[in-house]
Amino acid sequence: MIQRYPKWLALLAGGLSATGFAPLNLWPVTLACMALLIHLVATAPSRKAAFARGWLFGLSQFTIGLNWIAIAFTYQDAMPHWLGWVAVVGLSCYLALFPALAALVAHLLPRKTAAADGRFILAFAALWLITEWMRAWVFTGFAWNPLGVIALEFGWAARLVGTYGLGALVMLIVGAVLLAVQRQWKPALGLLAGVALLSLGGWALAPSPAGFTRTPITVVQPNNDQSDKYDPVMAARNFARLVDQTVDRKAPPGRIVFWPEAATEDFVEDGYPRRYYYPETPAGIRARLTRPINDGDLLVTGGVKLDFDRTGRAIAAANSVFVFSSQAEILGSYDKSHLVPGGEYLPYEKILGQIGLSRLVPGTLGFTPGPGAQTLDLGRLGRMGLQICYEIVFSGEVADRNNRPDFIFNPSNDAWFGPWGPPQHLAQARMRALEEGLPVIRSTPTGISAVVDADGRLLDSIAHHEAGHIDAVLPRAHAATPFALWGNALALGLAGLLLLFAVALRAFRR
Secondary structure (H helix, E strand, O other): OOOOOHHHHHHHHHHHHHHHOOOOOOHHHHHHHHHHHHHHHHOOOOHHHHHHHHHHHHHHHHHHHOOHHHHHHHHOOOOOOOHHHHHHHHHHHHHOHHHHHHHHHHHHOOOOOOOOOHHHHHHHHHHHHHHHHHHOOHHHOOOOOOHHHHHHHHOOOHHHHHHHHHHHHHHHHHHHHHHHHOOOHHHHHHHHHHHHHHHHHHHHHOOOOOOEEEEEEEEEEOOOOHHHOOOHHHHHHHHHHHHHHHOOOOOOOOOEEEOOOOOOOOOOOOOOOHHHOOOOOHHHHHHHHHOOOOOOOEEEEEEEEEEEOOOOOEEEEEEEEEEEEOOOOEEEEEEOOOOOEOOOEOOOHHHHHHHOOOOOOOOOOOEOOOOOOOEEEOHHHOEEEEOOHHHHHOOOOOOOOOOOOOEEEEEOOOOOOOOOHHHHHHHHHHHHHHHHOOOEEEEOOOOOEEEEOOOOOEEEEEOOOOOEEEEEEEEOOOOOOHHHHHOHHHHHHHHHHHHHHHHHHHHHHO
């Protein structure tokens, strides 16, 4: 059957492999599907067949795994909702080129037999790592659901080689099982020994929990639905829900209160033309926002900034986070750097706009990117790194290495993304905590809001589509992990090492 219907099997295996990611987390299914992919690529009769099998596998995996993008289109009345599935399939056609490229190059490498051997598996794992890393930056990148995320609960090696390196280790485990089935015991044990060595090394970097600081925090989830977000009639109710989950006059002093991405649509900075504040002044807006917190607390909330030309006309916006004192002062801000293609901006807008496409976030102003990862000093409450929404999925890009934070705040708006998007987003945020050795705090309008410790463990969370808040103590950071210091250079070094071993094995066999 495998030889009679290889393309259909690649398509089926890719779709089933998507079930290993959140929310289903059926990772044994993904491992079996990856083993089938390795076999299909190794036994492909030609370069074209190998490329096609890798592409069909990727097409199916991404189409199933990214179904939440189609749901996002149901909140945008400017376009027909069926375009959501066109967008999912179109994006998946592009993303599938990366596993197809790994399959093609692996197939080009010389080997003695048509079946997968140890050298082929080493090379394929390295190429999978490289192409996943490429997927994160080519055409601004789309790093969603890299393979390593399925190994989150046992992914200690991510402290050394990051998520992409962890994905390569998953491929080595799959390859070892495939070799064992073929009774190639020695190479199978060799692959497993290498994986075990890296995993134990990562575990040894943080064998015990980092503990907690003395900083109390409150994470707010108001359960404000996306369909109500831009309705002015619902604005007062939405704000009241934030207030209800925030006010606690008996809370410990010196809290940090976290609100979601774009929790306020009001313009809080001074100096804008008067029409942008009416009927409130900027000082009045800030006072209203900070009234629910206590003396000595800080409020960290998502908002919006505007850029103006010389005539006072607004020409662009920034998706931002503001830090307010209890005296309604702005203590710092951060502007989102990695904007969502199709969400906050429309690629090739002049062309795609002509056929009726628009970005998902409504409005006439385009969003401009910020300068990248930054750390804000909160004084005695610590140093806060910020990553807004989608930014948290980019491995190796979430913390300022020259000014390491004590934790990362990831305000997000996952209300667009149906039942699959939020748990996938949370899983990737947990991977960043594990890689960097930093706690991650998430606040979203409808879930899943969470407190994640520096080992990537979920300490507390609020379920999807529930209103609530988390009162906790801020977890402590670990010392900087090797990955935090060197980033994906270590992952690429692992890829190079795997390729070197593959070449060395070929020379040794000769």
